[in-house]
Amino acid sequence: MNAEISAVVDKIQGMINGFIVLLPNIVLALIVFAIFFFVARTIKKVVKRLTLNRRHARNLGMVLGRLAQGTTILVGLFVALSIVIPTFKAGDLIQLLGISGVAIGFAFRDILQNFLAGILILLTEPFQIDDQIVFKNFEGTVENIETRATTIKTYDGRRIVIPNSELFTNSITVNTAFDNRRLQYDVGIGYGDDIDRAKQLMLEAMYSVNEVLKDPAPDVLVMDLAESSVNIRVRWWINPPRRADDLKSRDKVISAIKKKLVENGIDLPYPTRQILFHDQTQQTDGDRSGTFDTA
Structure with a gap:
């Protein structure tokens, strides 16, 4: 027992x-x-600063900055x-990574897909930071484009x-891709109103x-001869095309169209439904007590 305790103590002492x-x-x-880490951050900031004032090179600067940062940290x-383990060689790690590369690829497939997609987005620039986009049910302003998300x-x-x-891999609507943006709205007028007059008033209002x-x-x-109105579509352009300017x-x-039409006696109908109540009596409709078969 003492020999075993002594062996454990010797092993701990050796460690x-x-x-x-x-x-x-x-x-x-x-x-x-730590030096390599801070150098990597400095390189990334310098590359981003060099491309900050160049809109078309901004995303490329982000890509190059992040790649330079990652490479510098890896070298560090x-x-x-190598300092901690003098026998360590970079080739040994590369060989190990090569052997396990297939397993790593399957395990981190989604991460690698997002990483490559992020690099391609930054390079091809379908949209940029501060653009306003619509993706599926989401709409907003792009805050940041990273290599993962x-x-x-x-x-x-x-x-x-x-x-x-x-x-x-999916469709995206970029609302701020161009300087001008067209908006539209449908206005319904009465069937008895003069269409040409109404159109002229709408143009004046816009x-x-x-x-x-x-x-x-x-x-x-x-655009349409609806059940209770003649629908006229008004279309106009704005610049800049951002959401606040849209609203x-x-x-x-x-507001201007509604005020203009009302002032000039143009009707703005809304859907209505007429319900007629039928007074069912024996004197007017006869005896209907035997209408349904109760057998």
Whole structure:
């Protein structure tokens, strides 16, 4: 029993002695890795700063900055391991990674897909930071494009994190892709109203709104002969095309059209339904007590 305890104590003592011997190397390795880490962050910031004022190179700068940062940190890790373990060679780790690469690929397939999709999004630039996009049921402003996911801020103040592989393989609507954006709204007038007169009044109302562009000019089109109204579609352009400008112009255009039409006696009908109650009596309809078979 004493021999076993002595063997355990000797083993623990040997581990402590070995750690004490390696302690200077571990401290030096941590210092070297910290230096590489801060150098990597500095390189990333420098690359981003160089491309900050160039809109078309901004995403490319993000890609290059992150790749440079990752490569520098990886090199620092190799150097630190070489200091702690002098027999360690980078080739050994690369060979090990090569052997287990297939297993790692299957295990981290989704992560790798999102990473590659993020790189392609940053390079091809279907949208950029501060663009306003619509993806499935989500709509908002792009806050950040990372190599794994893209974050957008919705108009009601929520943050949505979308995997890059989803964005890369599905359709996206970019509302701010161009300088101008066209909006539309359907207005119903009565069947007894003069269509040409109503269209002219709608155009005048839209021209009176400062947010509506004169070029391209707004227009009005008869779209439908509905059950209770003649539906006319008004279309106008705004610049800039952001959500706040959309709502502001929409509010002013609809208000101006409604006021203009009412002032000029144009009817704005709404769906109505007439219900007739039938007074069923024996004197008027006869005896219907035998209508249903009770057998």
